[in-house]
Amino acid sequence: MGGQICPPLIMENKANFRSGFVSIIGRPNTGKSTLMNRILGEDLSITSPKPQTTRYAIKGIWNTLDHQVIFIDTPGYLKPRYEMQERMARYISESFKDVDLLLFMTQIQSFPTDYDLEVLDLIKNLKCPVIAVFNKIDLVEEIDRDYFIQKLPPVVERSHFISARLGIGIEELKQSIIYYIPYHEPYYDEDQLSDLPMRFFAKELIREAIFHLFEEEIPYATAVLIENYKETPQKVIVDAVIWVERQSQKPIIIGKGGANLKRIREYAQTRLSEFLDFPVDIHLFVKINPNWRKKPLALKELGFE
Template identity: 40%
Template structure:
């Protein structure tokens, strides 16, 4: 039996969340074309009873913190560095390799690492060969695997490489579980994902989501969620004219939540203004950014 922690690191929008979802075969992390979508460390388990349990961790994209929220996000990256058995260093094939190298060199990895070159299906001419040449001499790059997480290209090859690096051991978690996070967390993330989908500019980055109520009744699950913004003008945008936008958020989120928990859902959304919440320690704790 093999069991170990495989933690995914990289710049924002490298495709870490897409890879996590593709490897475990479930939508565990929300996905958006926007950078900095992931704010928490999300663990998801790939189980084959009697053979292996791989605990994958999606981590926030590595950035220079501008707010206390960013500091909390980078703290979750640090914790993922400390318990990893194997690091996946993820690079967008069209990204700036020098910037990626700067980040990976600063991680001071103490565990084996695999460099995962993602989005090879969209790589510009010569970029794949350029990446192979660039990363070949780097101390942290013991092996390079080329994939497309979105198109599921070479994922089995990546898994085979991962399996060779995972230590022997018993499962850390129940083999029927998909994550160590509660259902409430994923419900909040599904609401937040719809805000990324429906609103442009700065709105998603100024928004937090808090699930206040999750009650399982006989025929449905009653869920009440607060959407937190920083300004009254942002609240007006999220509500929309005659409530049009908030209804759209609710309709799209409810569809995903019902598919996720396998039950009918009554979803109630409220929008609340909390100025400068991204720099408020108490509010960050309240909204789950520990």
């Protein structure tokens, strides 16, 4: 291992190959993760109707014979209120660096909000090209495209009007994205969908279950840690701990006779085994970690450096 993998013949064939990085940014809940999943054709990044579903910058890799585009799906930008949000904000600005293209994502039915304007202000002096993506066009009757386009700063080179959920306008957007990707050999293995390990997806699917099954504060007050991820010939075994912030949240997560915990487990188990195409057993434990969102050590354990 560790030697040169590509023989020269393959490199020659790849003279016209394009590869590069695209960051998707925008306020929470506009459909960034839905768009990335739509382009990849896989539910890689978790989505939910609640804002701030994505907590980490998630790389998704779109491979074809001619190109490899690495998307960075970022958490929706919010003003930092907690230590965690501050780290998320840092993540987002990190994700602007060294990308070949930025997708500024918003939703058409409420553009521009103050958040949109803040994000646009953040990127107005960037060196890399920016495409504006107006999502959720399925929710409006008519679109006066010029009205929206004239509100964008000059750094935005193109605009697309799409529905990530219904798959409208996606082909044209893909073409625009490729236009900005430079000629370069692939950065990752071409059969790879992400740079993240499987235990990360296990964790994210448990979080997605919590986002879908609980209202209000609970999804934001919980974190998931994978303590053990084991692949056996028969199945994958995952032991995960769900952190809650307060004593009172523990019975809510567990539910009557363990009913809620069972629903989380079944949801995540089904999704993960679909994703892996392999049987999965998930075991869940609930622990109280008071105010973990404000604790640097706890956040470090969750992977927020």
